[in-house]
Amino acid sequence: METIQLTRKELYELVWSTTLSKLTQQYAYTNDGIKKICKQFEIPMPDGSYWSKLKFNKKFKKEKLNPIFGGVDKIILTIREEGNLINVDQTPLTIRTKEIENDPKAPLTVPDKITKPDILTIQTQEFWKAAKNNRFYKDDKKITYPIRFDINNRERALRFMDTFTKLIRYRGHTFSKENIETGVLVDGIFVELDLREASKRVPAKPPYSGTELEATGEFIFKIGRYSGEKEWRDGVVKLEEILAKIVAKIEIYAQEQKKQEEASRLWRLQYDLEKKIEEEIKKRRNEEVEKFNRLVKLSEQYDKTLIIRQYIEAVQQKAINANNLTPEKQEWINWANDKADWVDPLINKPNDILDS
Structure with missing residues (x-):
């Protein structure tokens, strides 16, 4: 629908020079709709006796427009299209009802007798x-x-x-x-x-x-x-x-x-997306925790390897110092180093007996 922009002063002059009935013919509003707009923009309106006094040239008091206004001085009115009885300030139900009622082809009359039954x-x-x-x-x-x-x-x-x-x-x-x-x-x-x-x-x-x-x-x-x-x-x-x-x-x-x-x-859709993101975050967190726990385990395993190697070295040094590095002792040292290599996470030497 076509609209027109007015200032408060312009609408004030309009409502004091044109009756409500004529205004509702020009603009797509009810009487109450125009009154609400005037109230919103603090525009005084004439009372019921004003038009009668104006018609018979009697004295009347025209309430002045207060130039001070706290809002935006911009009023948009919808112009009524010719033959269109729908008012923009009415409820969607009223507008839709009038649309149907104003359709000349709409079957709205219930007959006294059914013809051409559905x-x-x-x-x-x-x-x-x-x-x-x-x-x-x-x-x-x-x-x-x-x-x-x-x-x-x-x-x-x-x-x-x-x-x-x-x-x-x-x-x-x-x-x-x-x-x-x-x-x-x-x-x-x-x-x-x-x-x-x-x-x-x-x-x-x-x-x-x-x-x-x-x-x-x-x-x-x-x-x-x-x-x-x-x-x-x-x-x-x-x-x-x-x-x-x-x-x-x-x-x-x-x-x-x-x-x-x-x-x-x-x-x-939003809930499913958030749930998916939440599950992905949870999965990544679990994977990260699992990797970290694995790191801790490997670190502890490596720490044990160092302790074993230190012990083997201490046993070997003691035997050398005591001039007691017998073939049996050397065999044990070789066996112990082999096991240290099996425990060491950096080597992971296979062992047929322990691996099985």
């Missing part, structure tokens, strides 16, 4: 006929409407769901089934549906005592499940009159679910 309408009628005398009858292969009603109100429920289905298809969505639940697929997101009749507890009919549930004829339409579910109930406004709002909510609900799934997917 395939799901036909399948539901066939299911009711087959299950008439068998309450345990089921057909998991076909999708039918999730209607839970007293037989007297089924016809209205069927007309509502037939129009609802045609609107859903017109909006580019499809119907699907997960397990035994029927729902709408919006951009790959399954939104569960349920249409039921409200009931109230009344005194049981004789000869029974206590209370029983009695159908009220009021419709309740529910989408989603658990904390994300949303219900609409017949009241002053019937469900048939808020089809656009229901479909708008389904689309927004699916968008929110998709965002949550994408956020969960990204979180899982």
Whole structure:
């Protein structure tokens, strides 16, 4: 949408020279939206009597604009496109609802009689006929409407769901089934549906005592499940009159679910990446600890080798000093040096007996 930039003074002159009704025709805001902008930028607005006094040339007091303002003196207003009734300051649900309502081709009117029934309408009628005398009858292969009603109100429920289905298809969505639940697929997101009749507890009919549930004829339409579910109930406004709002909510609900799934997917990717890095660090640490322990072990082994060699040398020197280096003593010295070479991690001389 096209926008325009104003200063506080320019907007001040505008709201004191143009009525709110005309401003909402020029700009894509509600009355409250324009009032909020003026409040945000500390711009005084005329009261209800101002325009009447102005019209009849009566005296009025025009509140002055305070030139001192702590914020940025820059106001961006969205210009209303011709024929576009959507206001940018409204909720996403209201905007989407109006978008659907303003579409002349959207099937929004529930007829008094179904013409050209949707395939799901036909399948539901066939299911009711087959299950008439068998309450345990089921057909998991076909999708039918999730209607839970007293037989007297089924016809209205069927007309509502037939129009609802045609609107859903017109909006580019499809119907699907997960397990035994029927729902709408919006951009790959399954939104569960349920249409039921409200009931109230009344005194049981004789000869029974206590209370029983009695159908009220009021419709309740529910989408989603658990904390994300949303219900609409017949009241002053019937469900048939808020089809656009229901479909708008389904689309927004699916968008929110998709965002949550994408956020969960990204979180899982990040979690897996951090877990992988953590495991790699742990693996490297373990490898480093293992190498260090091996170093300590080899160092201790080498230290033992030095002690053995010192001992062998001391034995040999003692024998020489005592002139007692016999062939037997020399044989032992040779044997001991051989074993020192076997222990020495720098030599690792093989030994058939000890290695085995």
